[in-house]
Amino acid sequence: MTKTVLITGCSSGFGETTAHLFADRGWNVVATMRDVTAGERLAARANVAVVRLDVQDRPSIADAVAASLARFGRIDALVNNAGFGLSGVFEETPRAKVVEQFEVNVFGLMDVTRAVLPIFREQRSGTIVNVTSGAGVFGLPLISLYTASKFAVEGFSESLSYELAGLGIHVRLVEPGGVTSTRFGERSGAEASKTNAIPDYAPFLTGAAKVFDGLRASRGRATSEEVAEVIYAATTDESDRLRWVATDDIRPLVSARREQGEEAYMALMRGQFTPELG
Numbered sequence: 001m002t003k004t005v006l007i008t009g010c011s012s013g014f015g016e017t018t019a020h021l022f023a024d025r026g027w028n029v030v031a032t033m034r035d036v037t038a039g040e041r042l043a044a045r046a047n048v049a050v051v052r053l054d055v056q057d058r059p060s061i062a063d064a065v066a067a068s069l070a071r072f073g074r075i076d077a078l079v080n081n082a083g084f085g086l087s088g089v090f091e092e093t094p095r096a097k098v099v100e101q102f103e104v105n106v107f108g109l110m111d112v113t114r115a116v117l118p119i120f121r122e123q124r125s126g127t128i129v130n131v132t133s134g135a136g137v138f139g140l141p142l143i144s145l146y147t148a149s150k151f152a153v154e155g156f157s158e159s160l161s162y163e164l165a166g167l168g169i170h171v172r173l174v175e176p177g178g179v180t181s182t183r184f185g186e187r188s189g190a191e192a193s194k195t196n197a198i199p200d201y202a203p204f205l206t207g208a209a210k211v212f213d214g215l216r217a218s219r220g221r222a223t224s225e226e227v228a229e230v231i232y233a234a235t236t237d238e239s240d241r242l243r244w245v246a247t248d249d250i251r252p253l254v255s256a257r258r259e260q261g262e263e264a265y266m267a268l269m270r271g272q273f274t275p276e277l278g
Helices: 013-024 036-043 058-072 095-123 144-167 184-192 199-218 224-236 248-259 262-273
Strands: 004-007 028-033 048-052 077-080 126-131 169-175 243-245
Touching: 004 013, 004 058, 013 028, 013 036, 013 224, 028 036, 028 058, 036 048, 048 058, 058 095, 077 095, 077 224, 095 126, 095 144, 095 169, 126 144, 126 224, 144 169, 169 224, 199 262, 224 243, 243 248, 248 262
Parallel strands: 004 028, 004 077, 028 048, 077 126, 126 169, 169 243
Antiparallel strands: none
16 A cells, blocks of 8 residues: 655755655655645645645644545655744844744644544554754754754654554654755744844854854755655654654764763863854
C-alpha cells in the first residue's frame, strides 16, 4: 500500500523540497500551506494534493486532515515543518509578536499533531517528525523567542514519544541550522524591522553583528535538499532514534551542549557569542 505523508509549510523552503522528495520516492503527499496559490509546481504532480492549512486556524487543520483522508484514504506520517523566527532584542519585541511566535511554532504544531493522533492510534502506526533547529538545543542571543519556541518543541516531542511508543507511533526531531537557501531569513528580517529600538542595546547589537557575520562567513553551505533527505530518513527509519542533526555546521555546538559539562559549555558559548563591548 502506498504511504501518505502530510507536511506543513510547503510553500517554500524545507517543506516544499521535502514534499517533492517524498513524491519522487513514491509516497502520496499532502502538501499544506496557508496560500495554495504558492503550490502550483507541487499541484501538478499526480501523487501530491495541495491543501490549505494555516496552523493558527484550527478549522483549517481539521479540514486539511479530512481532505487528506478523502484523497488518499490514510495518513502514515506527519511532518511538522511550518514555522518562523523572530529576531532581535527580547525587550524590544511587542508581546503580540511573542504570542504569535508560540502560536505558530508550538501551539500550531501541537494542534496539527492532535488532529492526526486519532488516525495513528486507530492504525496503531504512524510517524511524527517535528522540525526544530540547532536553536532548540543551544541558546543564542537575538533569537531568544525563536529559541524558546524550539526548546519547547524539543521537550514536548521527547515527552510525547514516551506516551505514544506503546501505540506503535514514532516521534522524531530533525534539527537543522545554517541553511541559507530558503526564505526563512526573509520573514525573520521583516519581523525584526517592526520592533522599536532601545538605544541602550546599540553597543551589544554592533558587537553581535560582527560575531554573527563571522559565523556566517565560516559556515558550511547546507541546503534545503540536505535537510529534506534527513527528514525523509527520520520518517522512514524503523529504530527508536529520537533526534536527527540535519546540518554539519551545528554539530560542534550540539556536541558541546550534549557531551560537555555545564561549566565548559557555558564558557564556550559566552566566549563565542558574547561580543566584546567598548
